[in-house]
Amino acid sequence: xxxxxxxxxxxxxxxxxxxxxxxxxxxxxxxxxxxxxxxxxxxxxxxxxxxxxxxxxxxxxxxxxxxxxxxxxxxxxxxxxxxxxxxxxxxxxxxxxxxxxxxxxxxxxxxxxxxxxxxxxxxxxxxxxxxxxxxxxxxxxxxxxxxxxxxxxxxxxxxxxxxxxxxxxxxxxxxxxxxxxxxxxxxxxxxxxxxxxxxxxxxxxxxxxxxxxxxxxxxxxxxxxxxxxxxxxxxxxxxxxxxxxxxxxxxxxxxxxxxxxxxxxxxxxxxxxxxxxxxxxxxxxxxxxxxxxxxxxxxxxxxxxxxxxxxxxxxxxxxxxxxxxxxxxxxxxxxxxxxxxxxxxxxxxxxxxxxxxxxxx
Amino acid sequence: xxxxxxxxxxxxxxxxxxxxxxxxxxxxxxxxxxxxxxxxxxxxxxxxxxxxxxxxxxxxxxxxxxxxxxxxxxxxxxxxxxxxxxxxxxxxxxxxxxxxxxxxxxxxxxxxxxxxxxxxxxxxxxxxxxxxxxxxxxxxxxxxxxxxxxxxxxxxxxxxxxxxxxxxxxxxxxxxxxxxxxxxxxxxxxxxxxxxxxxxxxxxxxxxxxxxxxxxxxxxxxxxxxxxxxxxxx
Numbered sequence: 001x002x003x004x005x006x007x008x009x010x011x012x013x014x015x016x017x018x019x020x021x022x023x024x025x026x027x028x029x030x031x032x033x034x035x036x037x038x039x040x041x042x043x044x045x046x047x048x049x050x051x052x053x054x055x056x057x058x059x060x061x062x063x064x065x066x067x068x069x070x071x072x073x074x075x076x077x078x079x080x081x082x083x084x085x086x087x088x089x090x091x092x093x094x095x096x097x098x099x100x101x102x103x104x105x106x107x108x109x110x111x112x113x114x115x116x117x118x119x120x121x122x123x124x125x126x127x128x129x130x131x132x133x134x135x136x137x138x139x140x141x142x143x144x145x146x147x148x149x150x151x152x153x154x155x156x157x158x159x160x161x162x163x164x165x166x167x168x169x170x171x172x173x174x175x176x177x178x179x180x181x182x183x184x185x186x187x188x189x190x191x192x193x194x195x196x197x198x199x200x201x202x203x204x205x206x207x208x209x210x211x212x213x214x215x216x217x218x219x220x221x222x223x224x225x226x227x228x229x230x231x232x233x234x235x236x237x238x239x240x241x242x243x244x245x246x247x248x249x250x251x252x253x254x255x256x257x258x259x260x261x262x263x264x265x266x267x268x269x270x271x272x273x274x275x276x277x278x279x280x281x282x283x284x285x286x287x288x289x290x291x292x293x294x295x296x297x298x299x300x301x302x303x304x305x306x307x308x309x310x311x312x313x314x315x316x317x318x319x320x321x322x323x324x325x326x327x328x329x330x331x332x333x334x335x336x337x338x339x340x341x342x343x344x345x346x347x348x349x350x351x352x353x354x355x356x357x358x359x360x361x
Numbered sequence: 362x363x364x365x366x367x368x369x370x371x372x373x374x375x376x377x378x379x380x381x382x383x384x385x386x387x388x389x390x391x392x393x394x395x396x397x398x399x400x401x402x403x404x405x406x407x408x409x410x411x412x413x414x415x416x417x418x419x420x421x422x423x424x425x426x427x428x429x430x431x432x433x434x435x436x437x438x439x440x441x442x443x444x445x446x447x448x449x450x451x452x453x454x455x456x457x458x459x460x461x462x463x464x465x466x467x468x469x470x471x472x473x474x475x476x477x478x479x480x481x482x483x484x485x486x487x488x489x490x491x492x493x494x495x496x497x498x499x500x501x502x503x504x505x506x507x508x509x510x511x512x513x514x515x516x517x518x519x520x521x522x523x524x525x526x527x528x529x530x531x532x533x534x535x536x537x538x539x540x541x542x543x544x545x546x547x548x549x550x551x552x553x554x555x556x557x558x559x560x561x562x563x564x565x566x567x568x569x570x571x572x573x574x575x576x577x578x579x580x581x582x583x584x585x586x587x588x589x590x591x592x593x594x595x
Contacts, residue, residue: 002468019471033555040498041552043466065503065519082519086501099580110571113579117569126583136589149592201594330470 001146003176003183003336005212005327007271007296008034009320010245010252011058012212014185016148016176021045024139024148025084026174026185027053028062032083035062037295038326039084047092049139049148050084053172053187055102055109058216064111085111089120096127096138098153100170129153129172133200138174146178146331152189154196168215169193175208181335182208184235188215191222194234209336210239210329213261217242217253217270224256231260239338240266241327246274246281247319258359268360269344271296273323277358278351287322288347289340294326323347396420398450400433405458408496412486418453420446436482438475457483465493497549497558503566505543510536516546516560530559543567 006013008029015038016024023044028035039047052060063083085092085108095112103109115121127138131153139148152173171187184206197206214220220227240261244252255276262268270277278284282304286292305317328339351358400416402409416433423429423444431441431449439460441453464472464480472480483489507523508515514531517523528536538544545566549558 002470017468019468021466036500037498037552040500041493042468082501082503086503089501096586103580104573104576109576109579113571113575114569116579123579123582124584126579127586127589128580128583129586132587135592135594136586137592138586138589147592150586150589151594204594332470 001141001178001331003329003331004038004294005241005243005271005329006034006038006294007292007322007325008062008243009272010216010248010250011061012053012187012216012243013062014212015039015042017042017044018048018141022048024049024051026051027059027187028084030058030061032062034295035084036087039088041295045091047084047088049094049096050088050092051138051148051172051174052095052097052108053174053185054098054100054168054170055106056168056188059187060097060106060108064107083111085115089115089118092121092125094125094127094139095121096129096150096172098129098170098172135175146176149175149177151175151197152193154193154200169221171214173197175206178331179333179335182206183329183336184208184211184237186212186214190214190220191226191230194230198234205234205236207236209237210241210338211235211237212241212243213253213257213268215252216244216248216250217257218250219254219257227257227260231257231264236264237261237266239341240268241324242268242270244270244272244274245319246272246321247317248274253359255359262360267341267345269324269327269341270360271322271324271327273321273358277323277360278356280356281318281321282316283354284351285318285321287325288351289322289324289343290347292322292325293340294328296322296326396422396446398431398446403454405454408458408492410454410457410461410487410492413488414486416486418450420449433486435486438479438482461487461489461492465489494552496552498552499547499549499561502546502548503543504546506535506538506540509538509540524557526557526560530557532560532562535560535563538563538565 001019002017004015004017006015006029011029012027013029013035014026015035018024021043023039025035025047050063052063063085065082097103112121112126116123129150133154135149135151137147138150140146150172153170168188169190169192171189171193173187173189173193174185176183176185242253242258253270253274258268273281273284273288275281303319307315307317309315324344330337330339348358348361352361396419398418398420400412400418402411404410416435418431418433421430428442429444429446429449431443431446431453432439439453439456441449441451441456443449443452460479461483464476464483467476503519504516506514507517514526514535515523516526543566544563546563547561549561550556551558
C-alpha cells in the first residue's frame with residue numbers, strides 16, 4: 001500500500017492507496033481540486049473509507065460542494081469540481097466522521113442528507129466516531145497486516161468538546177498500524193485529547209514511524225510546558241509531518257512547535273514552505289525537493305502576485321511554494337518506508353547554505 | 362506495391378505510406394516492404410499515443426493454420442492479430458491501449474514481475490507520465506443555466522463560477538433546458554489547468570434546501586464507532 005500525505009496547501013489530506021483501484025481518504029483539504037486530481041490520476045474507482053476527522057473547512061472542504069465564491073474576492077476562479085462525495089457517490093463503502101457542533105451546519109453534513117434522499121447512500125454506511133474508552137478498529141486489510149484504528153475522541157474532556165463549538169478538541173485521531181509500526185494522523189487534536197490517550201496508555205508514549213503534527217504545526221491551546229510534554233513525552237516519532245500552506249493567515253507552523261520536534265529525534269517535513277523559513281520564496285519554487293512527483297497544491301510561477309508600491313518598489317507575495325510537497329510512504333513486508341526524505345534533507349541543507357533559517361534546523 | 366531485391370549497400374526501409382513522397386520515390390536505391398510499418402502517433406478513442414522512439418512493426422502474413430500477426434520488436438509481448446497488416450495493426454493498437462491503461466491503474470506494489478517488465482518496456486517506447494496526465498478528468502458538478510440560445514450558453518456552477526460554452530461542448534439535452542434550470546452534470550476537465558473541456562451529460566435536478574433537523578435525523582439512523590471491534594493500545 002502507499003500512503004500519500006497530499007500537499008493541499010493550508011489543509012490536511014491523506015490518501016491511502018490500498019490496491020485494486022481502491023483507496024482510503026482521511027480528510028480532503030479545503031477544496032476538492034487536489035484530492036480529486038490524486039484520486040483520478042491514480043485511477044481510483046472505489047473509496048473504501050472516507051474519514052473526516054472534524055468539520056473545519058480545511059479538512060472537510062473537499063468532501064462536498066466547494067465554497068461559493070464571494071463576489072469580487074477571487075480573481076482566479078477555482079476549478080469546477082465537486083468533492084469526493086459527489087464524484088464517488090455510488091462507490092463509497094464507508095464514511096466515518098465526528099458529529100461535532102459544526103456538523104449539522106456543514107456542507108459535508110448536508111451533502112450526506114442529499115445523497116440519502118437520492119438513494120445513493122444508506123445510513124448503515126455512516127460511522128459516527130463517538131467518545132469511547134478503547135481504540136476501535138475502523139478498517140482492516142484483507143491480509144490483516146494493516147489496520148486503521150481510532151484512538152480519539154475518548155470519554156472525558158473530549159466528550160464534552162463534542163457539544164461545544166470547538167471542533168479541534170474532538171478531532172478524530174487515527175493510527176495506521178502495519179507490521180508493528182504506526183503512522184498517526186493527529187488532525188487538529190489538542191493537548192486535552194492526548195492527555196486522555198496517555199492516561200489510558202498508563203503514560204506510555206505513542207511510538208510511531210510518523211505523525212502529522214496537530215493543527216498544521218500551529219499553536220495548540222495550552223502552554224509551552226504542554227508543548228514540551230507532547231513533543232518529548234507523549235509522542236516519539238521518527239518523522240513529523242506538517243501540512244501547511246505558504247500563505248496561511250494563521251502564522252502556521254508555530255516556531256516553537258517545529259523547534260521542539262526538531263530537537264527530538266524526529267525529522268520534520270512541511271508540505272509547503274513559509275516565509276518563516278525562507279524570505280525569498282520565488283528562488284525555491286516549485287519546491288525545496290525540486291519538481292513535485294505527485295499532484296499537489298504547489299503551483300507554478302502564476303501563483304505569484306506582484307504589487308508596486310507608491311515609492312516604486314515591488315512587493316512579491318508568493319503562494320503555494322512546496323517544501324517536501326506530497327510525502328509518500330510505502331507499506332512493505334519490512335514495515336513503513338518513507339520516500340524522498342533524503343532529497344528534502346538535501347534541499348534544506350541548500351537553504352541553510354544560501355543563508356536562510358529553516359525552522360527544522 | 363512491389364518488392365525489389367535490396368542492394369548490398371545501406372537500405373532505406375520505406376513505409377507504404379511514404380511511397381508517395383517524392384523525395385523517397387526518387388531515390389536510386391530503396392525497396393518497399395508491405396510486411397513492415399513505422400508506428401507513428403496513433404489514437405485509440407480520445408487518447409493519443411506518441412511513441413518516443415521510432416518503432417517498426419513487423420507483420421507475419423497469415424497461414425492456413427494461423428491468422429496474421431503484427432508485433433514490434435521492443436514490445437515482444439504485445440501482438441495484434443488480423444488477416445491483413447492494417448487489420449492486425451488496428452488490433453495491436455487496441456491491445457497496446459488496453460495494456461497501458463491497465464498498468465496505469467495498477468500500483469507498483471501490486472504489479473507482478475510480468476507487469477513490471479511490460480511497464481519498463483512500454484516506458485521506453487511511450488511517455489507514460491504524459492499519457493497519465495494528459496487524460497482529461499471526468500468529474501461531477503452542479504450547475505444552473507443562466508443564459509441560453511440565441512445568447513451564448515452560460516452555466517453558473519455551484520461554486521459561483523460561470524462558464525460560457527459553445528454548442529459543441531454541450532450535449533443535446535442541455536439545449537432543451539430553459540434558463541434557470543438546475544442540473545447535475547458530468548464534465549470533462551483538463552487535468553493540468555482545470556479548464557472545462559466539455560459537458561458530457563446533464564441531469565435535471567431540483568435542489569432541496571437541507572435543514573439542520575434533516576442532518577440530525579440522518580445522524581440518529583447512522584451506526585456508531587462504539588460498535589466497532591476493540592483493539593489494544595499497541
